[in-house]
Structures are given as structure tokens and as C-alpha cells.
Amino acid sequence: MICAAQVALDVPLTRLFSYAVDGGLLAVGERVFVPFGHRVLSGVVAGLEEVAEGSMTLKAVQSVPRDLPCLSPEWLALCRFVADYYHHPLGQVIATALPAVFRIPEVFTPAQPPLLYRCDDVEALLARLAARATAQRRVAQALAVPQTAASLRALAAPAMRWIASWLEQGWIEAVPETAMAKGKAATNAPVPNPEQARAVEAIASAEGFVPFLLFGVTGSGKTEVYLQTIATVLARGKQALVLVPEINLTPQAESAFRARFPQARIVSLHSRLNDSERAQGWLAAMRGEADIVLGTRLAVLAPLPRLGLVVVDEEHDASFKQQDGLRYSARDIAVYRASQEGIPVVLGSATPSLESWRNAESGRYRLLELPARAVPGAALPELRVLSMRRAPQRDGLHESAIAAIGRALDRGEQALVFINRRGYAPTLACGECGWSASCRHCSARLVLHLGARRLRCHHCGYELRIPPACPDCGNQDLKPLGRGTQRLEENLQALFPGRNILRIDRDSTRRKGAMDAALEAVHAGEADILVGTQMLAKGHDFPRLNCVLVLEADSGLFSVDYRAEERLFALLTQVAGRAGRREQPGEVLVQTQFPEHPFYAQLLQRDYRVFADRALSERRDLRLPPFAAWALFRAEAQQLDSALEFLRTVKQCFVPEPGLTIGDPVAATMLKKSGLERAQLLVSAENRQLLQRALAMAEPAMDRLKAGRIRWSLDVDPAEV
């Protein structure tokens, strides 16, 4: 008998591969490099077995790097769960979770102990900096609290150049993170209001696995609940895992945590870290050195040996779901981890996902509510729905919206106008023959970008010069149809001449640091009217903003995607949270062509419960999630027919069963994308267990399928269909 290691490799194959181990000195969880075909791959030992000598010729493990401690059985079990639940090969799950440096043959040597930068006298430092150097001043201001290089770079790309020179001048100091602890007093925790105190008490006294849904409007002080609960977790010597949706929110969350817990080691994990930073943070988490791990969805897969609490902030946010490769939901994995560890998990939101809301209603989650706004005197903004039918309007803006913006500007405040569409106009059309510009590679209109003088596809990046005349009939008078951020900016400039209008969308912030510069300009009061897409809805706090106008909201009401309405409600609630976070009451206006739609009545009630009740009863009637468990197969091919044909063979892999519905393959809503035609197949089950069983039973047959030229993927609990 010889000892063999069953190795999980980053290949799209479900099975493990066995390798001979010299001397048998290898543990489960060890990383290895093994010969595979004509190359060498990194893998992880997922199991050990005894193999009869000569029964099968095994290749031998090539090398065992020792720069990383052995991965724990608990962490491997987590990866196994993820692999099983999402029906993804274990080796690929591990490859997704493990930082890249641990998958290359070079041995990772952590650089110096990570340094924190700090300034004792920020006022003095600021006085030394030019008044106009806004980015430098922002970095300087952040140094009131110890900061890592990574978060400073997130604040301003060239931050570390300035840091080097300030260090040289002796204006600031660098302290090894490990030596940071002593002497720094924590910022005093504010006294919680009664609801906050009750929530903290409930979570802190929870025994074993208890999932909490922390339901509180924007500004009700959810963060304070997290902070005070984490304090109790740290006091018990446990680690806390905090997930936030947006990468932009990590640095600001990190500063808040650092200010409150100066003695704690805080590590952030997100995709903007470079390889070595990510590896270092991961190691600190894995070794139990990090007390708080803060990050985006990928942080949920970090190994945490003494985990005591998991927090998912803005749990409804779509960014917790990965949309390619391993299509996992970090929120769901967070709940699973808590259940495995037997610890509490807190899901926080002002507009919970309907899944979580249902779980709270059914008693699976415990509901904690924060009803009031935490900032004394801050009132909920006034909300108005403006009918655009037969309404007095100019340039597609309702007269009362124009008046409201004007009033805000006269008060010396800022106004924000949202439109969820970038570019000048969503299409360019010929008024004579009905031609309109469409993409060669996608079933989509080309968007007119006047600044760049181009037509662009927002799905594949295809670009075209603006044609001088209609390619079909030669008509020279092509007209932009509809409007996006750029045209809106132009409209507003015409309505408010002399006012500064600042557009913030993916186009205006593409350049590195452009987003920071724009936000800086907003805070400095250089902008009167902000025009932006969704990217402005989240997290940013604009103190002088009290008037928000939302355009083209209706598209969310008539979408083929059953979740669009839920997302629109969350978006509008969040947008409303942008207005009037301070003393003045804010004003939120929504333009619509369908004011009589029940959605708006519910929105006006300002009551998430009313909306959730109606939306959930609709979903119950229609057997939509969360009243069903879904899995979606997607396939793309040169020809729709071969994608459909492939999905038909997928369908045949399933065994019919009561409560299980295997749909028919259908063409995707947007048939063509990036030159490929797409189709999908929906598998629906009465519950998750049944869905999982059906998928597991279909797996062996699916392994035998040959996809040929077809690219396909399986999405369990798809976010969009």
C-alpha cells in the first residue's frame, strides 16, 4: 500500500486527482504543486487514501510550499459546502478563495510588518499644505486615525508619494501595525438610543447561531449597532467579519473601525488590493491575528479561526452576488458560516431583500428594528411623485422639479438629479425610415456619446464614429432619441445658466482619481447641481444636499426581471437617504409616466413593510423566489440553435420529480452579446433541498455532456433572470 493525496485542482472537472506522496508526510489542507498533463498546477490536498501498489500508476506530488500554514479543516469544509451548493468544482472554489500569490510556485515572503501611518497634529500638517491641494489635504485629514498604505491609496492614488515626503520631514509617523496598540484612546462610543441598545444587547447575548435582520432606515444608526456589538465580540477574544457592498465604502468603514478600536488589528480585503496586500491580510485573518476583517464579498471566504460575529451591511445589495465564475452569494455564505461556527450573524438594511424579510417574518431570522433617525433633528425628506402626463414641463423636467432645484440653489444648497443611463442619448435614429443605430455584436442599441463623438455599445465596448447620414436612406437629419446623463447635464445647464453642473457617471470617472476629485469638488461646494447614475446612490454623504430628483424610474416597473421592482424600491429609498441627512428637511422628487401605479402609492407611504407585504404576496401567488428555489443554466454559442440544443440535453440530465419544474430552453432577453447568442434554462423547485437534490442527481449525467463550442454556466439562486 502507498499513500496518495487526493488533490483539488483549478480545472473545471468535478473529480479530485490522486498523487503519490513520498513518505506520506502530507496533511489534508496542505498546498501542493503537481504535474497535470503537460503542465504543473497548484492544488490543495482535500483527502488522503491508501492505494494498492501497482493498482494504478500515480504521478508524484512535485513540491510542497511551506510559506502558508496548512489550511484548516473548517476552512476546507466551508469550501466544500460552497462547491456542493453552487455545483462548482472544489478546486475552482479554492482557487477563487485563495489569494493569487499562494497559487504560484514562488514562496511568498511577507514584506516588512505592515505599517500604519498617523499624524498627531493634523491641523499643523494641514497648515503646511497648499490650500488648493485638495487630494493631499484629504489624505492628511485621514491621518488623524492610523491608516494603511492601501486605504490611503484608495483615498488618492499618489498618496504614498506624499506620505514618503511627509515622513522625511518628520510631520507624520509610521508605526508597525503590531506595535500600534498601546496608548491610543478609543473614540468615545456615543450613548446608544434605546432601540440601538436593545439591538446590541440582543446580539451580544445571543447564544449559538442566531441570524438577526437589523432593519433600520438610512441614518438610523445601524453602524453604531455594529460597532458596539463588535466591541463585545473583541472583548471575548473573538474575530469579527464585516461585509460591505461597495469597494468605495471599505476605506471609510475602515477609518470608523480604527477610530473606535485602536487596539484591534483591522484588515480589509477587497479586489483593489494588490496581490501582496491581499496575501498579507489573508494571512493575518488565517493566523487569527486580525481582530476585524472588513471587506467586500470575497472576504466571506477568508479563513477565520476564532470567528465570533458576522455582519453583512446593506444585505440586500446586488454586489454580494458574484456574477461570473463561481456565482456565489456572500450574504448566504455569511449566514452559513455563522451557522457552522454557532455564532450570531447580523444582516443590516433599510430595504431588506425579500428573502431576508420573509425569513424574519417566518421566525427563522430575528428582527431588530431601528425606527428613528439617529441624528437628532434630522427629519425624513419630503417625497413627491410627479406625473409627467400632460404636466407643465421643460426639457423633460417637471416645472415643480425645476422650481425645487431653483429653491435649493437659492438657499445656497446643492441639488442631485439621477438618471440611470449614461451617455448623451440611448440611441440615434433616422426620422425618415426608422433606422436606429444598433450594435454589430449585441442585441442592443448603440448609445450616443456626444463628447467622444461616438456611438458606443454599453455591453461589449463596440464603438463607431457618428454617421453623417442614415446608412439606410441617406437622410442627413439623424436625431438623438431619449436622454442620458450628458444630455441631462446640457438641459440643466440651459435651465440654470451660470450654475456649476457636475456629472458623475462611469464615463466622467473612468480616469484614475477622477471620482475622488469629483467628490472633493462636491464637498468643497464647487458644484451646484450633481447629475449622476446609480453610482451616486450609495454611501456618499453630502452635507449640503437637500434636493434630489429621480428621472426615468419607470423602467424598473415594467422589467422582465421580477426583482426589478424590489431593486427600484431599494434605490429610491437609498436616494431619499441622500437628501436631508442634516438639520434641513430634504426634498425628493420622482418623475413618472405612471403615477397611478401601486408601486408609487407604496413608495409614498414610506413604509417598507407595506411594499414587502404586497411584493411577497405577489411572489407567493406566482411561485417566485423566495417561494421557490431556482437554478439557471446559461449557454452561449455562435448560433442560438446550438445553445438551445445543448440546454435540451442538459434538461434530459434531470429526473422528473413532484415539486420540480424543469423549464424549456429559451433565448435570453438580450439574445446576442459580444457576438454570441445566448439561451437559458430555468430549474425551479419547491424548496432548496429539492433543488439541491435534483442538481446533484443530474451531475453525473452532466459530467458526461460534451459542450463542444458552447460556453455554459450554472447559476444557483440567480440574481437576474
Add this chain to the structure above:
DNA sequence: AGCACGCCGACT
């Protein structure tokens, strides 16, 4: 997914 092998079309 890679990567090799293998079998048919237009080129120095």
C-alpha cells in the same frame, strides 16, 4: 480550462 494530436485548405 489548457494543451496536444490530427486531419484538411492556400501559401513561401
Add this chain to the structure above:
DNA sequence: GTCGGCGTGCTC
């Protein structure tokens, strides 16, 4: 004659 197209099949 061969360079190279991508179909098919395998990887302990």
C-alpha cells in the same frame, strides 16, 4: 511540399 485552421479528447 508545409503552415495553420479549429474539432476532439485527455488530464492522477
